[in-house]
Amino acid sequence: DTAFRASEHQHIRYNPLQDEWVLVSAHRMKRPWQGQVEPPLLNTVPRHDPHNPLCPGATRANGEVNPHYDGTFLFDNDFPALQPDAPSPGPSDHPLFQAEAARGVCKVMCFHPWSDVTLPLMSVPEIRAVIDAWASVTEELGAQYPWVQIFENKGAMMGCSNPHPHCQVWASSFLPDVAQREERSQRAYQSQHGEPLLMEYGHQELLRKERLVLTSEHWLVLVPFWAVWPFQTLLLPRRHVRRLPELTPTERDDLASIMKKLLTKYDNLFETSFPYSMGWHGAPTGSEAGANWDHWQLHAHYYPPLLRSATVRKFMVGYEMLAQAQRDLTPEQAAERLRALPEVHYCLGQK
């Protein structure tokens, strides 16, 4: 009998956080790629463009003029998917036709006044300011809404329609699908094992080491055992923290520093401004914020699409949409590659 080796033998892995399976077939990396390559990146973003609605001093679609901000800048999305009031669809007339009211707000947060920087090119204090702004907006919108989703789409490949460094914040009157799944899984784990799922998971990864990418005094970055995207990572505090606003000043500084390192490694991997979607998940907020949410552990997911190079991505199509996610290298291989990369950005050069 052949001994099992994850990097050679296909197998399926379970995601206990989102209750999903992934097919891992690392031997697929051997196949030649003849499919679509992405258009090359335009590296010629001007630092300031008065016609870009995200720039300081620019006029937005609704006629408002942006202030001449010099740090972060938060404003209402001019084309929000969620608005504060919308009538309810009313009761359903059939179990197969269920609709419910959705209310909320969508905000945009600029990270920096310049269009030609990205988080890894910003300084640690500048990133720290972004973290503080994330904590405040969570607090502000979380006072009213049960879920505040902070997410960043980076790069045209991720549908990002504006190169200016920014993220979005969508707060909703409902727990979105993924939040519901994480809520169910974490609640069940806590009640069965007496501790938060992600606390035990982080602890185990620190012992096992093979999926760690970065560690600091207060944070861990790892490629989860059940990662779906080639270089997906999970960013976790070491302490039990339920939501962003609970982070101490020291933890925020340390987070800024580990984020800069992670995003620098990402850019260095294929020497490109690495596209991804990322987002924060923490305990629900709103009127139930005071309930017991101790089974929740704050975390951020990074979902980058690139697989082989700056222009060849993983397509989550066909089998993935109809049957099950499938990945072409093991999480351990991905972690090893990320670990080996320098923490100095390829654009900043070595002294």
Add this chain to the structure above:
Amino acid sequence: DTAFRASEHQHIRYNPLQDEWVLVSAHRMKRPWQGQVEPPLLNTVPRHDPHNPLCPGATRANGEVNPHYDGTFLFDNDFPALQPDAPSPGPSDHPLFQAEAARGVCKVMCFHPWSDVTLPLMSVPEIRAVIDAWASVTEELGAQYPWVQIFENKGAMMGCSNPHPHCQVWASSFLPDVAQREERSQRAYQSQHGEPLLMEYGHQELLRKERLVLTSEHWLVLVPFWAVWPFQTLLLPRRHVRRLPELTPTERDDLASIMKKLLTKYDNLFETSFPYSMGWHGAPTGSEAGANWDHWQLHAHYYPPLLRSATVRKFMVGYEMLAQAQRDLTPEQAAERLRALPEVHYCLGQK
């Protein structure tokens, strides 16, 4: 109070088949698009290219030479994600680290000897031959494997690495994630309501009409109430059929004809060879095929990414990956647009 109108008021809808929610915010279609546009399609696929491994007479990566086939042609994928034997990862040592054995086969099925045709440009008898080949491969691989996933990735935008008309068939020793979800939902519905979920659903859509795209003697095509992709459709037999091989010759002919109509409408929508991933779902097969699977109804899902034009797609990123699927026009609006389109292909012109 304002009366609720789905095309103006955001709301969430439930997918009872896959147990998921979608956020519908139709007013978002008003926003301008400044994001990535897809590279224009190369319309210059040669009918025959001896270096294309899918062509008749061509030599494949493993050295095998394709026959000079003149209908459909089925062969083993040279870079399979699933292989017939792989050792098992063995028992898990921790509930958060669960892996299981995965075995299977991956096949490729060419639809036609020519590289420059697609299903909507093929004749009804030629499409009928594809349907027969789908039924046979389900029967053949279903004798051994519990799940036989037939899927087609069409277009470079859907990661399709070869323009020659073809689909893939991945058979697995496990029920993939989506199959498990559909199994759970259909089983629960049957036990609660005494009839198959999709039989009742098709029946309701025939009564409600607003989401129907095409109907024929034996088939329905509709935009499901819970559709996620802008022009997603569901193809359903009217009769209770659990798996492809059970289709009668008349039902197969009728399926070929309705598929040609649907795919012609898709191509006509933006006057482009419409990209999509599609796939068939039917009752599980393998050693348990003889069990009671009456809660299952055969169906095909079509997931096309285009939203606004031949080059502007919907990106399922950020909020969608981290929180919940979101769509920018209602399923009813999508169905209306598809219904209105001609059934003669724009490339074939009117007589």
